[in-house]
Amino acid sequence: MGWGNAVKGCDHGRSRLTYNHMVVGEGSEDRVFHALADATRRDILARVFGAGMSVSALARLYPMSFAAVQKHVAVLEQAGLVTKERRGREQIVHGVPDTLRGTVDGLMNAYEQIWRQRAGRIARILEEQS
């Protein structure tokens, strides 16, 4: 099941969710999900926590152009998952753990909503029986 389906399937439910840690503007969740939906971007993200890595060092890891890697980094940056820092001639990419923490909260919120809705449906089934 793809990310596209997930985004399509949840439009009405997600608007009711509240998020604690993240300031979530309309669509920023989508940006996080979109950013993480790509295997190369997940790989980049996994490498840039801690000390960080330069864009050029990242570019050497993948069979794609520097510009393509730069584009992936930009998608991660727009989602708030990484930041870039200029160091001399290099751009150093760092991971932002708080954004993922916010995603964990989002997961929890979503799960809570699921169970609230499930409990409501169970209650209706039980009412029919009584």
Next chain:
Amino acid sequence: MTVTGTTRNTEELTLTFVTEFDATIEQVWGVWADPRKLERWWGPPTWPATFVRHEFVPTGSARYYMTGPDGTKAHGWWTITTIEAPYRLEYDDGFADDNGEPLAGDVPVHAVVTLDEVGGKTRMTVVNHFPDADTFDRLIKMGMQEGMGLALGQIDRVLSNL
């Protein structure tokens, strides 16, 4: 129905959901035990669930799919790890491939469901243990992309559930 509370532990990645139903323990147990009842509440109206297998016994397995508005099928599985009728059910719930079989390497959500009587009502407590329990970002720091993909896969399914 009263939702009496939810508790979340973002470090251990558990979510506890407590509800009271105006019904007997046996009736509430029935909505889990009877697949025709279960599929009426497991998925939302937009993603209804169909249980094609439901072996409601210890070590039993279940296979289900949820059908989205565009006909997309999202497959899942359970392995039942504990059954103490009508008080306690534990199961692992994970992703399946298009044939309905568990995805290799999938890390399931473990759920513990307990029912008890409180003042003539039945209290249902569901504790969800998310995979990768020691936090999401540690996995990422360790560079376990696949592990992260699975955790994100859970979000994917959570969203498709809404």
